[in-house]
Amino acid sequence: MLTLHHLGISQSERVIWLLEELELPYALKHYTRDPVTLLSPPELKAVHPSGTAPLLTTEEGVTIAESGAIVQFILARYGNGRLAPAVQDADFAHYLYWFHFANGNLVPHLGRVMFFGLAGVAANHSAMGFAHERVTRALAMLNDRLAETPWLAGAEFSAADVMNVFGVTTMLHFSPWDLNPYPHILAWLERVSQRPAYQRARRKGDLA
Structure with a gap:
């Protein structure tokens, strides 16, 4: 087991x-x-x-x-x-990108904001501004993708969704962020919440 x-x-x-x-x-x-x-x-x-x-x-x-x-x-x-779509599937490239987007983009940028805050970096410091801009960009990309399709890889739920939900739920315990400007992310999370698993x-x- x-x-x-x-x-x-x-x-x-x-x-x-x-x-x-x-x-x-x-x-x-x-x-x-x-x-x-x-x-x-x-x-x-x-x-x-x-x-x-x-x-x-x-x-x-x-x-x-x-x-x-x-x-x-x-x-x-x-x-x-x-x-996970098969390699020859038309959605495979989307699946692969969004699977790695979670730990290659979204979560690291939220983590940078968290650590800058713990270190006492001022909100108006250029480093903090850069970190905030990268989070905003990542969330906008996620929101735009979910405006096009119900799940990140395409029409079907996949492990790419499993990887990314953490970044806009649990990770926000450590790096709070307002998701209200991202309605398609919120709608996606509602779909996720209905899954029995x-x-x-x-x-x-x-x-x-």
Whole structure:
């Protein structure tokens, strides 16, 4: 059985959701952040040198880190073509782009705003202005894509949606952002909220 090492309020929620969408059996091991530093507990470092979550331990005892890598591993081994268009599919390029948009664009820019704020960088500082502009641009791109199609890869829900929802839900606990100017993102989140697998993942893994 797969074992998912899950840290509350983290990117590991993506993996719980994916496993629920695929209806795969798995064991869920919960960890809790330090309430002051918000850092991962030391027990996670005993599982993998990164000391972060998510971590997925396979049936063979191999432990994989990084949510994107874990999602790709699960789809490749257990997906049977579900939640990812085939390479020859017309939507494959969109799927690949938006899958990587999450951790290559949206979440890093929100994280930069968070860390600048923790460091006391003034709101009118040029570095903070740059960080805000990149978040605004990323959200506008996401909103524009969702104005064209119900799901990020196209007409069908996919793992690209699984990867990106974190950035406009749970990540906003750390880097608050007003989503009201982005109606298509809000409509997308409403569609997501109706998915039974997402509802189960919320109950199991404290999703926002």
